[in-house]
Amino acid sequence: MKAWHFTTADMKLGYGDGRKIEDGKTLTVDCEPVLCHQGLHASKRLIDALTYAPGPVICRVELGGKVLHDEDKSVATERTCLWHVDATNLLHEFACSEALDALKAAKVTDKRCFDAIAAKRAWVKGEIGDAELDAAGVAARAAARAAARAAAWDAAGVAARAAAWVAARAAARAAAWDAAGDAAGVAARKKQNRRLTSMVMAEYRRINQCK
Numbered sequence: 001m002k003a004w005h006f007t008t009a010d011m012k013l014g015y016g017d018g019r020k021i022e023d024g025k026t027l028t029v030d031c032e033p034v035l036c037h038q039g040l041h042a043s044k045r046l047i048d049a050l051t052y053a054p055g056p057v058i059c060r061v062e063l064g065g066k067v068l069h070d071e072d073k074s075v076a077t078e079r080t081c082l083w084h085v086d087a088t089n090l091l092h093e094f095a096c097s098e099a100l101d102a103l104k105a106a107k108v109t110d111k112r113c114f115d116a117i118a119a120k121r122a123w124v125k126g127e128i129g130d131a132e133l134d135a136a137g138v139a140a141r142a143a144a145r146a147a148a149r150a151a152a153w154d155a156a157g158v159a160a161r162a163a164a165w166v167a168a169r170a171a172a173r174a175a176a177w178d179a180a181g182d183a184a185g186v187a188a189r190k191k192q193n194r195r196l197t198s199m200v201m202a203e204y205r206r207i208n209q210c211k
Contacts, residue, residue: 002062003044003049003062004043004044004046004060005041005042005043005049005058005059006057006058006059006165007021007054007057008054009055013027021059021084024080024081024082025080025081026078026079027040027080028078032066033066035073035074035075036073039075039076039077040075040076040079041073041076042073042076047192047193048073050169053165055165056163056164057085057086057087058084058085058087059081059083060083062082064076064078064079064080085203085207087164087200089124090164090199090203092120092167093121094172094196095120095164095170095171096121096158098171099174102174112136112139113140113143116137117158119133168196172192175192176189
């Protein structure tokens, strides 16, 4: 089964394991797999894997051995990393796109919220520093409090979150929560998965064309 897995920048297994994740290498565990407790985890959908992301590196993996499945994740005794990308900047851009969707869906008009997203994009490009980004985040949070909108609050917070995977996760939640009804929420998650998967595959192709 092919799936997605996020890992930290050093690409080492957590919880004291410390083994290195490498392309083409199969890692195994000698235990009974238990969802959320022990084993090697991954998710069929990239947007679901983001929920559990401890870092910005996205791995395309294949699970083997004994495999158990849940709605948004699986756990196995074997996991092979097929390829990986450092998605730091990509996740920042995904967060900004999702934040804009959330703000528009919530009918937020306060310019400070949109300025925070613009500031995040400028920060990623190196055009502004941390102090300017923080200032934009403070202004956006003040606007969100005044509007009393959950989506606006989360979307504005994107500008203040330095960790790419945290920003992406928060913005995706904000856009999904703002959808009206369960069916709309499911549709929003599918749209997010398509957007994120398309961005990751484009980055993977770009990297391989440059080799």
